[in-house]
Amino acid sequence: MRFSRLRLNGFKSFVDPTDMVIHEGLTGVVGPNGCGKSNLLEALRWVMGENRPSAMRGGGMEDVIFNGAATRGARHFAEVALHLDNADRLAPSGFNDADTIEIIRRITRDAGSAYKLNGKELRARDVQMLFADASTGAHSPALVRQGQISELINAKPKARRKVLEDAAGIGGLYQRRHEAELK
Numbered sequence: 001m002r003f004s005r006l007r008l009n010g011f012k013s014f015v016d017p018t019d020m021v022i023h024e025g026l027t028g029v030v031g032p033n034g035c036g037k038s039n040l041l042e043a044l045r046w047v048m049g050e051n052r053p054s055a056m057r058g059g060g061m062e063d064v065i066f067n068g069a070a071t072r073g074a075r076h077f078a079e080v081a082l083h084l085d086n087a088d089r090l091a092p093s094g095f096n097d098a099d100t101i102e103i104i105r106r107i108t109r110d111a112g113s114a115y116k117l118n119g120k121e122l123r124a125r126d127v128q129m130l131f132a133d134a135s136t137g138a139h140s141p142a143l144v145r146q147g148q149i150s151e152l153i154n155a156k157p158k159a160r161r162k163v164l165e166d167a168a169g170i171g172g173l174y175q176r177r178h179e180a181e182l183k
């Protein structure tokens, strides 16, 4: 399973629809300060179910919606679509019957977020579960935020242990146990 395409519409500085094909191998994003490199990574984390506004450098989740510029008005919604190439059929069971998995997250002002997987509505929890075992999810150590390395160095042992557990791929187990206890 790998990321194969990312589309943004109204997300942060990406006010116009933007469509990026992600090829196999290493992808580099380069550009001057403030051009939107970190926003791009945040879009990736957001579509995978990130729910902490602080991880999006915002005060509230609606801060991800384009909030206007000198020459353009604010937008009413933001949408990010992520394609996963699942030709290797390595997606977890329940998600594993298609060559391409398309996840769309859309947030509308005053109406919150909605998710779709291959056209079907689903819950944030289901999207988070899809990524929980793949070590790529919104909270996974595979995504390293700007400034996160120095935070890690200064972290308390318990916070560091969480990072190691996630890196070892057992974060999904904890999540499933929690779900089972709720049922």
Ligand code: ATP
Pocket (backbone or CB within 6 Å): 011, 012, 013, 031, 032, 033, 034, 035, 036, 037, 038, 039, 040, 063, 064, 065, 066, 067, 068, 146
């Ligand atoms: P650096 O090289 O300094 O790390 P960067 O390429 O990572 O820069 P970002 O931090 O991704 O840049 O982009 C910052 C820009 O995004 C700022 O110009 C900011 O105004 C803009 N931005 C953030 N949120 C929104 C929003 N909701 N609406 C419009 N623009 C936004």
Ligand code: MG
Pocket (backbone or CB within 6 Å): 037, 038, 039, 146
């Ligand atoms: Mg940046």
